Amino acid sequence: MPHVLRHLLLLTGQHRTPRMNWLLGALLAFNAGAINAGGFLIVHMYTSHMTGFVAMFVDSLVMGQMTLLLAAVGALLFFICGAATTGLLVHGARRQQLRSEYALPLALEALLMLVFGLIGGLIAQRPTPFAIPLIVPLLAYIMGLQNALMSKASSSLIRTTHMTGVITDLGMELGKMLYWNRATVPGRRVQANRSKLQLLGSLLGMFVLGGLYGATGFKLLGFITIVPLALILLLLSLPTLLDDARKHRLMPRLWLWLRLQRRRTGLDLSLIHI
Numbered sequence: 001m002p003h004v005l006r007h008l009l010l011l012t013g014q015h016r017t018p019r020m021n022w023l024l025g026a027l028l029a030f031n032a033g034a035i036n037a038g039g040f041l042i043v044h045m046y047t048s049h050m051t052g053f054v055a056m057f058v059d060s061l062v063m064g065q066m067t068l069l070l071a072a073v074g075a076l077l078f079f080i081c082g083a084a085t086t087g088l089l090v091h092g093a094r095r096q097q098l099r100s101e102y103a104l105p106l107a108l109e110a111l112l113m114l115v116f117g118l119i120g121g122l123i124a125q126r127p128t129p130f131a132i133p134l135i136v137p138l139l140a141y142i143m144g145l146q147n148a149l150m151s152k153a154s155s156s157l158i159r160t161t162h163m164t165g166v167i168t169d170l171g172m173e174l175g176k177m178l179y180w181n182r183a184t185v186p187g188r189r190v191q192a193n194r195s196k197l198q199l200l201g202s203l204l205g206m207f208v209l210g211g212l213y214g215a216t217g218f219k220l221l222g223f224i225t226i227v228p229l230a231l232i233l234l235l236l237s238l239p240t241l242l243d244d245a246r247k248h249r250l251m252p253r254l255w256l257w258l259r260l261q262r263r264r265t266g267l268d269l270s271l272i273h274i
Helices: 003-011 018-043 050-063 066-095 103-125 131-153 164-178 194-220 222-247 250-265
Strands: none
Touching: 003 018, 018 131, 018 194, 018 222, 050 066, 066 103, 066 131, 103 131, 103 222, 164 194, 194 222
16 A cells, blocks of 8 residues: 555544644644634534534523524534534444544545535525525534544544634643743642644644635635545545455445345346446
């Protein structure tokens, strides 16, 4: 296997290292920043910030604004469903002894991003009042998938879809760096974790860069902006998925299933080559 594919295999493989988590987290932070910025330009909502939707739920409940209430409930439910889907895929893959436990939700996220681009392109040509009810739950589901994926892969150390916790931890580490240690108190020096600072700074920086890419791309090019992001995620997930398909002989199983379907439906498989 070429060196590049081997590196990608490690990036989404089951054996995690801090460096692998940092690289994957940075890429996903860029992706989340782009989706957030692009989604805001389209539906005027940041679809990864569940705190905002909880506040919207409470406010709309008190004010009696049923449209906003339903939008908030839908976003919260779909975000939870996205996170639950990641949990099901990861634990299911572990039970089947597959290496693609993290590649599966990543590939699903990429496919759903392409669906988002397709729906958005159709809506851009023919504006409809159903734009927000369609796009907000879809993006919330995607962000739930991604947030749970990175949380699982890094043992809850890295979050990529919202920056509140990242900025909080960054401020705490900067406070440690600025703290003046007295020489008369040995063994109790306050020191900043520089590797953590680099991780937090890179996550924040990639989220900002992703936001710039998303806002600029959606403004100038439209929904085609989402395609390179989805293809990158697919590229990251494919090596592990193909490795599992080869080791577990998934293609012969698929061929057997197709033959069974042929007997039931009379499907002609003569043009299918595996």
